[in-house]
């Protein structure tokens with residue numbers, strides 16, 4: 001049975017339709033991430049799913065029961081669904097343990113495990129004013145989990161976090177799924193944060209779903225240039241440049257290599273160090289091809305030869 005079933009959700013804000021018929025289902029423990037450009041409707045959708053917004057049309061079913069909107073019931077929210085927005089707040093002038101007790105999270109074996117999973121067990125005696133943003137967020141998360149939800153809905157959990165806190169939160173999120181058996185639906189502005197985590201990625205644009213697929217398919221076989229661009233740089237060739245390929249060939253930078261012999265001649269136009277590799281732009285027949293290369297010693301203007309690394313071609317018209 002589906003844990004969550006979202007059917008044809010529409011939402012009007014004034015004259016504008018900001019959600020245009022969103023439908024998807026989520027199985028128990030399936031990890032779904034929603035991504036898309038700013039303003040595409042991700043947060044609006046998430047609030048409706050959690051019972052903290054109001055759809056103009058459509059239905060959300062959770063665990064066989066309808067999730068009512070804020071205009072349909074007195075207390076916003078839905079039992080069994082926990083929601084953490086980007087704007088979490090803790091009360092000032094309290095110790096962390098008091099703040100957690102306030103959420104009915106008293107110290108016992110279960111809560112001890114929850115604190116360990118949320119990586120906050122070393123923070124219990126601290127004042128809430130003595131915490132970093134990432135620590136405050138994990139305490140807010142523990143408070144949400146105190147309600148023993150079946151579904152955890154996270155809106156942009158990785159925004160505003162430095163790399164270290166981001167890595168910690170990723171470990172926390174993985175543990176919440178695996179050790180607490182809580183299903184997670186999350187929105188992320190940066191799809192690179194979700195490729196390694198999600199079972200399925202839903203891409204939104206202008207209030208609609210433009211692609212719903214596994215991370216591999218989303219990355220390698222994007223439905224459109226918009227979907228491709230959300231996951232980093234790419235090239236779509238207008239001409240048939242490489243042998244046995246058609247116009248419209250879609251290439252990620254790591255699918256192309258600079259080769260010593262054979263290949264297609266081109267001119268190195270640009271070379272940038274991007275950490276794990278160098279990113280080059282090579283001009284071939286008037287088209288710029290983005291290529292990842294391991295070494296950065298070549299001079300801009302050099303002649304290079306390009307080859308394709310494998311034959312799993314994908315075309316975008």
Ligand SMILES: Nc1ncnc2c1ncn2[C@@H]1O[C@H](COP(=O)(O)OP(=O)(O)OP(=O)(O)O)[C@@H](O)[C@H]1O
Pocket residue numbers: 013014018036037038039040041042043044045189
């Ligand atoms: N209360 C509101 N009144 C009017 N328009 C709204 C309201 N809330 C959201 N919108 C509009 O709905 C659209 C979707 O907004 P939403 O916040 O859901 O997008 P998002 O994809 O989550 O964006 P971001 O990544 O920037 O948070 C936007 O055009 C936004 O301006």
